[in-house]
Amino acid sequence: MKPKDLYIVFIIALVIGVFPWLTGRNEYFISLLVFMGINGMITLGLSLLMGYAGQISLGHAAFFGLGAYSSGILTVHYGLSPVAGFLFGILLSAAVAYLVGKPTLRLKGHYMAVATLGFGEIVFILFNELSFLTGGPSGLSGIPALAVGDLSLEGTAYLYLVWGLVLLLLLFSLNLINSRVGRALRAVHGSELAAGAMGVDASLYKIQVFVLSAVYASMGGSLYAHFISFISPSSFSLMFSILLLMMVVVGGTETIWGAILGAAVLTLLPEYLRGLEDFEVLAYGAILMAVLLFMPKGILEGFQRLWARAQGGS
Amino acid sequence: MSSEILNIQGLQKYFGGLRAIDDLGFAVSEGQIKSIIGPNGAGKTTLFNLITGIFPPTQGMFTFAGKILNGLKTHEIARLGISRTFQNLELFPNMNSLENVMLGCHCHTRAGIFRAGLRLRGMRQEEEKIREKAMEELRFMGLEEKALLGAKSLPLGEQKLLEIARALATQPRLLLLDEPAAGLNIRETEALSESILRIRGRGITVMLVEHDMSLVMGISDEVLVLNYGKKIAEGQPREIQRNPGVIAAYLGEEAGNA
Numbered sequence: 001m002k003p004k005d006l007y008i009v010f011i012i013a014l015v016i017g018v019f020p021w022l023t024g025r026n027e028y029f030i031s032l033l034v035f036m037g038i039n040g041m042i043t044l045g046l047s048l049l050m051g052y053a054g055q056i057s058l059g060h061a062a063f064f065g066l067g068a069y070s071s072g073i074l075t076v077h078y079g080l081s082p083v084a085g086f087l088f089g090i091l092l093s094a095a096v097a098y099l100v101g102k103p104t105l106r107l108k109g110h111y112m113a114v115a116t117l118g119f120g121e122i123v124f125i126l127f128n129e130l131s132f133l134t135g136g137p138s139g140l141s142g143i144p145a146l147a148v149g150d151l152s153l154e155g156t157a158y159l160y161l162v163w164g165l166v167l168l169l170l171l172f173s174l175n176l177i178n179s180r181v182g183r184a185l186r187a188v189h190g191s192e193l194a195a196g197a198m199g200v201d202a203s204l205y206k207i208q209v210f211v212l213s214a215v216y217a218s219m220g221g222s223l224y225a226h227f228i229s230f231i232s233p234s235s236f237s238l239m240f241s242i243l244l245l246m247m248v249v250v251g252g253t254e255t256i257w258g259a260i261l262g263a264a265v266l267t268l269l270p271e272y273l274r275g276l277e278d279f280e281v282l283a284y285g286a287i288l289m290a291v292l293l294f295m296p297k298g299i300l301e302g303f304q305r306l307w308a309r310a311q312g313g314s
Numbered sequence: 315m316s317s318e319i320l321n322i323q324g325l326q327k328y329f330g331g332l333r334a335i336d337d338l339g340f341a342v343s344e345g346q347i348k349s350i351i352g353p354n355g356a357g358k359t360t361l362f363n364l365i366t367g368i369f370p371p372t373q374g375m376f377t378f379a380g381k382i383l384n385g386l387k388t389h390e391i392a393r394l395g396i397s398r399t400f401q402n403l404e405l406f407p408n409m410n411s412l413e414n415v416m417l418g419c420h421c422h423t424r425a426g427i428f429r430a431g432l433r434l435r436g437m438r439q440e441e442e443k444i445r446e447k448a449m450e451e452l453r454f455m456g457l458e459e460k461a462l463l464g465a466k467s468l469p470l471g472e473q474k475l476l477e478i479a480r481a482l483a484t485q486p487r488l489l490l491l492d493e494p495a496a497g498l499n500i501r502e503t504e505a506l507s508e509s510i511l512r513i514r515g516r517g518i519t520v521m522l523v524e525h526d527m528s529l530v531m532g533i534s535d536e537v538l539v540l541n542y543g544k545k546i547a548e549g550q551p552r553e554i555q556r557n558p559g560v561i562a563a564y565l566g567e568e569a570g571n572a
Contacts, residue, residue: 172431172432173431175430175431175432175433176427176430176431179425179430179431179433179437179441180416180417180419180420180423180425180430180440180441180444181425181426181427181430181431182430183409183413183416183417183420184417184420186406186408186409186413187406187409187417187420189408190405190406190407190408190409191404191405191406191407193368193400193404194400194404194405194406195389195406195417196368196387196388196389196392197366197368197388197389197392197397197398197400197404198389198392198397198417198418198420198421198480198481198484199389199392199393199420199421199484200389200417200420201387201389202389208427209427212427
């Protein structure tokens with residue numbers, strides 16, 4: 001990992017640390033930051049999968065859902081601890097990702113996207129139909145808050161938990177991409193032919209990073225379920241998979257930071273556009289189009305370019 | 315006879331009705347430079363793709379240092395000690411030169427997702443070793459000053475050398491070079507021929523597919539001539555140059571006058 005990366009991680013930690021206290025621990029701001037963190041956690045994994053290994057997934061809402069429902073079902077129906085639900089979700093998502101990834105990762109480009117889309121739809125239907133477990137379309141309510149002993153983690157404490165985990169996963173991912181594994185992923189993306197000829201087992205790394213990204217998404221799902229205490233299938237639809245993908249693309253697929261920035265921007269944007277009422281969706285779409293037209297490599301790279309130009313001009 | 319490193323027997327490769335390789339058999343001795351020549355479409359690159367497992371043969375058997383290669387995947391063959399370059403450059407465009415060569419060290423390093431992600435101590439040492447080894451290979455090919463430049467921003471000649479450096483980083487026993495001199499000027503080709511000799515000097519066996527006859531005849535220990543997927547001659551450069559079949563099929567008047 002580069003020193004600059006560590007510096008930015010530290011700054012994020014500082015901002016998240018002091019933010020609740022600057023805003024009088026405003027619940028609305030805290031929940032926004034929590035959602036930002038949860039989305040960021042999932043896009044981190046997707047960034048590894050898409051930006052580094054070059055594989056597209058339109059099914060990550062499913063892994064997010066598997067985490068959320070694992071936590072929800074095990075705590076509500078079976079009275080297990082949230083930690084058990086969290087870990088079960090990770091194992092379940094990893095296992096499902098492995099089984100789904102084995103055949104689909106042989107596909108390339110659009111075909112891979114369509115295959116994962118199909119997988120996401122199947123899981124979405126299961127969430128709706130297995131109503132004895134999931135509560136069906138009307139959802140699953142009464143999911144307990146996370147607790148350490150008697151102390152339940154809510155508000156600021158939960159924010160710290162979510163972002164603590166985001167930063168740990170971020171550090172893990174940064175280490176990973178600056179290692180032989182990260183190079184192997186980029187090599188597979190750059191030229192699978194040459195990667196193989198240099199001894200890289202492309203299918204091994206593709207499946208590993210697919211499973212890893214599913215685990216990240218599952219963690220996000222568990223944290224989501226405990227935070228809002230009610231989940232229903234609509235949160236895990238294709239729309240969310242697409243939104244996740246957009247976060248990565250809008251932020252920029254070339255570095256892992258793009259994923260965090262994209263998650264932050266697209267989590268906040270709808271909140272700021274709310275005042276436009278009927279025109280909200282229109283404005284949202286227009287902004288996305290403008291970003292991709294003028295900053296095709298994502299806003300992170302776009303702003304870096306603008307910054308460099310401003311420096312050069314002054 | 316010196317020890318054989320590669321042995322190929324009864325090799326056939328059909329693409330539909332096209333016989334790209336037709337009943338080909340030959341051996342490569344350890345430590346030699348063996349060139350494969352032949353007109354365009356003779357099956358030279360196909361032969362390299364078959365040896366490295368990019369596609370399977372229709373028939374035939376390969377043994378490398380006593381091990382049968384048939385059925386192995388490309389990355390497994392690379393791990394056994396066969397490395398290569400590509401006719402149409404396959405550098406990783408999303409990495410700089412140093413990283414391209416560092417990737418070549420992949421076979422001989424071990425850190426997996428968790429060791430890398432947690433950045434455990436052994437992994438950091440390994441990473442340091444990879445960097446040193448990669449710099450060493452860049453230096454060997456005279457590219458140390460280009461380490462931090464994007465691989466695709468280098469001029470064509472240097473991209474070719476970079477591919478060789480990357481292949482050397484896998485610590486191969488057999489190196490397959492697919493038209494390394496194509497697109498190089500005379501001075502670059504001379505430097506390349508010296509590099510290939512220095513590679514042989516490291517004990518690495520080299521197989522060379524090349525159209526530049528002065529390069530081939532100047533450095534090869536043995537030459538194999540293919541035409542329409544068939545072997546039409548095999549021997550020392552001098553014998554090949556005098557072989558009437560070869561002259562007719564490939565070298566044409568130029569060699570006839572020589």
